[in-house]
Amino acid sequence: MMIFNNQKNNKRFRRIVVKLKRKCVNSLLKLGEHRSPTFLCHHEAEKLHQKYPIRDHYKYDIDSKKERAAKRFCNLSRFFHLTGVKNVVEVGAGDGRLAYLFAQNGFISHIIDIEDWRDDDVKRAKNISFNRIDPMEKYGRPANTTDLVISYNSFEHVADPTLALQEMIRITRPGGYIHLEFGPLYNSPWGLHAYRTYHAPYPQFLLDKPVLQQFVVKNGIYDLGAYRQNFQYINKWALDDYRRLVSALENRVRVIKFRPKIMTDELWVIFRYLKCFWGYNLSFDELVTASLTITLQVK
Numbered sequence: 142m143m144i145f146n147n148q149k150n151n152k153r154f155r156r157i158v159v160k161l162k163r164k165c166v167n168s169l170l171k172l173g174e175h176r177s178p179t180f181l182c183h184h185e186a187e188k189l190h191q192k193y194p195i196r197d198h199y200k201y202d203i204d205s206k207k208e209r210a211a212k213r214f215c216n217l218s219r220f221f222h223l224t225g226v227k228n229v230v231e232v233g234a235g236d237g238r239l240a241y242l243f244a245q246n247g248f249i250s251h252i253i254d255i256e257d258w259r260d261d262d263v264k265r266a267k268n269i270s271f272n273r274i275d276p277m278e279k280y281g282r283p284a285n286t287t288d289l290v291i292s293y294n295s296f297e298h299v300a301d302p303t304l305a306l307q308e309m310i311r312i313t314r315p316g317g318y319i320h321l322e323f324g325p326l327y328n329s330p331w332g333l334h335a336y337r338t339y340h341a342p343y344p345q346f347l348l349d350k351p352v353l354q355q356f357v358v359k360n361g362i363y364d365l366g367a368y369r370q371n372f373q374y375i376n377k378w379a380l381d382d383y384r385r386l387v388s389a390l391e392n393r394v395r396v397i398k399f400r401p402k403i404m405t406d407e408l409w410v411i412f413r414y415l416k417c418f419w420g421y422n423l424s425f426d427e428l429v430t431a432s433l434t435i436t437l438q439v440k
Contacts, residue, residue: 159405170418170425176416178346181417183355189410193341210241213291223248226288229249230252230290233298234253235258241260249268250269253280253282280312284311293323294323297323298376302383310393317438321435322435324433326378326380326432327379329404329429329432333345335362337360338356341410343418343428347414387435387437392440394439396435397438402432411428
């Protein structure tokens, strides 16, 4: 009982702390809502860059990809129980390992993506179909035929999330599910997806284009397991944009989960370089919401 009460007290204390931080940050941001932001000079940016080690938590070796797919499959199995699920579509599947795991477990598995990024053994699998997304965000799948649509860490890269979600709803049968997990969101600490180029958080606000380009020249752009010419496309949608999107579709879906995951470890950067965050109509929740989990049931 004591442990249980302590856990409850700790949760209550954390909620109070977050509430106080929210009030403080929002008050400071409001001071500069009509002012133009400033940027760090290269010298100051370099000092901040040196304070942070390279973030390398998202790995692309085959073992890491298989482990990631297995965890996602287990989580989906626990949440949905996969009862009555036969047809599964993964949108933005990347290496395709999760769709491959579904196929290995007897599901009819489909992959939809803008490019064919699948691992070679996934490409060779005969029980997985692949559809390329066309420029109008059409998925090339029949309507009302999918039991479960899933997407991981791709929705923040979609040019038109409204069209994309409408298309997911179109291909999902009534009673079927759509499950999205994605991030980091653009306004969050690592939202530029540039953490191997510039190690410190919030480069999208701290650095202007010339200074960021100096770090690109020095460190390159490494993402998706390879060096690239450009950063991945980010749609720059804010947390409130996703809230409005889901709310606008409530006549077509039942919202089972809309869960932001917050990251407050880097708030000190906002306090230290506050003027870099002025003028963007930002808020505490926008700046600390690292990722989103959205689960919908089609009506």
